[in-house]
Amino acid sequence: xxxxxxxxxxxxxxxxxxxxxxxxxxxxxxxxxxxxxxxxxxxxxxxxxxxxxxxxxxxxxxxxxxxxxxxxxxxxxxxxxxxxxxxxxxxxxxxxxxxxxxxxxxxxxxxxxxxxxxxxxxxxxxxxxxxxxxxxxxxxxxxxxxxxxxxxxxxxxxxxxxxxxxxxxxxxxxxxxxxxxxxxxxxxxxxxxxxxxxxxxxxxxxxxxxxxxxxxxxxxxxxxxxxxxxxxxxxxxxxxxxxxxxxxxxxxxxxxxxxxxxxxxxxxxxxxxxxxxxxxxxxxxxxxxxxxxxxxxxxxxxxxxxxxxxxxxxxxxxxxxxxxxxxxxxxxxxxxxxxxxxxxxxxxxxxxxxxxxxxxxxxxxxxxxxxxxxxxxxxxxxxxxxxxxxxxxxxxxxxxxxxxxxxxxxxxxxxxxxxxxxxxxxxxxxxxxxxxxxxxxxxxxxxxxxxxxxxxxxxxxxxxxxxxxxxxxxxxxxxxxxxxxxxxxxxxxxxxxxxxxxxxxxxxxxxxxxxxxxxx
Numbered sequence: 001x002x003x004x005x006x007x008x009x010x011x012x013x014x015x016x017x018x019x020x021x022x023x024x025x026x027x028x029x030x031x032x033x034x035x036x037x038x039x040x041x042x043x044x045x046x047x048x049x050x051x052x053x054x055x056x057x058x059x060x061x062x063x064x065x066x067x068x069x070x071x072x073x074x075x076x077x078x079x080x081x082x083x084x085x086x087x088x089x090x091x092x093x094x095x096x097x098x099x100x101x102x103x104x105x106x107x108x109x110x111x112x113x114x115x116x117x118x119x120x121x122x123x124x125x126x127x128x129x130x131x132x133x134x135x136x137x138x139x140x141x142x143x144x145x146x147x148x149x150x151x152x153x154x155x156x157x158x159x160x161x162x163x164x165x166x167x168x169x170x171x172x173x174x175x176x177x178x179x180x181x182x183x184x185x186x187x188x189x190x191x192x193x194x195x196x197x198x199x200x201x202x203x204x205x206x207x208x209x210x211x212x213x214x215x216x217x218x219x220x221x222x223x224x225x226x227x228x229x230x231x232x233x234x235x236x237x238x239x240x241x242x243x244x245x246x247x248x249x250x251x252x253x254x255x256x257x258x259x260x261x262x263x264x265x266x267x268x269x270x271x272x273x274x275x276x277x278x279x280x281x282x283x284x285x286x287x288x289x290x291x292x293x294x295x296x297x298x299x300x301x302x303x304x305x306x307x308x309x310x311x312x313x314x315x316x317x318x319x320x321x322x323x324x325x326x327x328x329x330x331x332x333x334x335x336x337x338x339x340x341x342x343x344x345x346x347x348x349x350x351x352x353x354x355x356x357x358x359x360x361x362x363x364x365x366x367x368x369x370x371x372x373x374x375x376x377x378x379x380x381x382x383x384x385x386x387x388x389x390x391x392x393x394x395x396x397x398x399x400x401x402x403x404x405x406x407x408x409x410x411x412x413x414x415x416x417x418x419x420x421x422x423x424x425x426x427x428x429x430x431x432x433x434x435x436x437x438x439x440x441x442x443x444x445x446x447x448x449x450x451x452x453x454x455x456x457x458x459x460x461x462x463x464x465x466x467x468x469x470x471x472x473x474x475x476x477x478x479x480x481x482x483x484x485x486x487x488x489x490x491x492x493x494x495x496x497x498x499x500x501x502x503x504x505x506x507x508x509x510x511x512x513x514x515x516x517x518x519x520x
Contacts, residue, residue, distance in 0.1 A: 004079060008025075008079075008086070009127045011077050012077060013044075013127040016048055022126070026043050026044070026045045026089075028043070028121060029042045029043060029125075030124065030131060031121060031123065034123075045124070046088055049105060053088060053090075058075075067087075072087050072088070073090070075088065091105065092106065092115060110134045113135055117149065117150065117166060118147055118167075119141045120142050122135050122150050135150055145177060146177050147171060147176040147177070149163075154187070154190075158192070161194045161196070164194075164228040164230055165197075168205075168224045173208060175217065185223075185224060185228055189229050194229075199379065203379050203381065207321040208317065211320035211321045215275075223276070239335075239371075243287035243334070244287040244288075246286040247285060247286075275291060275294070289331065290328060292432075292434070294328055294429075296428070297323055297324055300428065306425065306428070310424050312421050312425065326388070326389055326392035329392075331430075332375075333363075334368075336364075337367050364397075369394050372389055373386055391417070391419050391423060392419065396430055403445075403454075403455070408496060408497050409496035411455060415459055464496070466492045467500075467502075467506055468487075468488060468506040468510070469488070472503055476507050486513055487511075491506045
């Protein structure tokens, strides 16, 4: 028993019980205790009315009068030498539906339990540690790790559509099983209206869903998001549908591939299943590759399958969310490209040459920036978060090709991108989201890139200040304009690659630089 819990029992429960009322811990703290986890928060409920609590306690929060119309009284209690607002909710019963229903206060623990979302959150614990299970299913569901709505699921969802997001979130975070089959889920979500739920609340749930440890262990959470129309509501289902119409190259971007062997016959080389358990026997699609990349990112984050030199803070939920969303959206641009047909490509494997027909999709990183930005904005993500995602979409292909640069300054510029490591992780997941043939080098090209001496040097060095500046160009008689950035970039590259540090010499070397048609 934690020190805070002991103090709550002594300083909150005991006075309430001495006054002839009952007090209970309720919800997540009870569930977590049964799962052997340390609770972070303790929700308290009682059959005492707010007026009763005002006779029991002497000091109250200055917002308690507003909260009491919703049945929540907030006395100030000394916890570890500091006065803390302790929320005490009187047993309630909803008398209307919706995200913010009207309520009536009552003394029935059974009616209080009936208004809660899931059976695992509708258990109560008294001061002695005894657990009360008014639904009769909570204890069994916690032990079996089953996520079940209290009462009629359709009614619970109509009362509060955000519960659809919460259902998917609990599956993704806790690894619970879903007792409902897909037809049941589709039926219970029919008529659901997410219009009254704010973007902020949806995004908060979505972050926890995508950052959840158990999301890609199987298809349970993903399929629940489909059936409960969560992906449809946030616009992700449309993106998935578009991705599923675009073919990928067989070798690297299919879940399973058949190649033409030297005799001209089809031969199955290898297969890889996504977290839904699907293995198509033909071309994969962008969606197939995306789901594999999604799973690969989860393996990097939660299974320790990353690369030591790409060390980011996986403990941070925000970081996990952004990495996963970057993996999901990295190829969003392929549905917005003009496809130039296919081309035949050969490769050698196990001493034999195979041929594949590769769809030609050019400029998909650039094409993906705008739809990725629109999607992030539609979720209500911040400018910083949106820029993070767009950077991963825009630069993931550059990451694959980093070692091909002949000039060190190009490598330095990329390595010093503020999200360099995150971009490389998306590239790593992208690479692992393709075919893994027998004998394939599991290290992959991203691991090789991170061992490139030039990349290591760029990661370790401080970026020097440019010798030639805009003020210098003006002094040399140049008028500010679009050419300025090009001249400064070229001069900085010469400074880095050739070690030229004289302003005049640098200017002479760049004064005839011209903009290309694309740059004008």
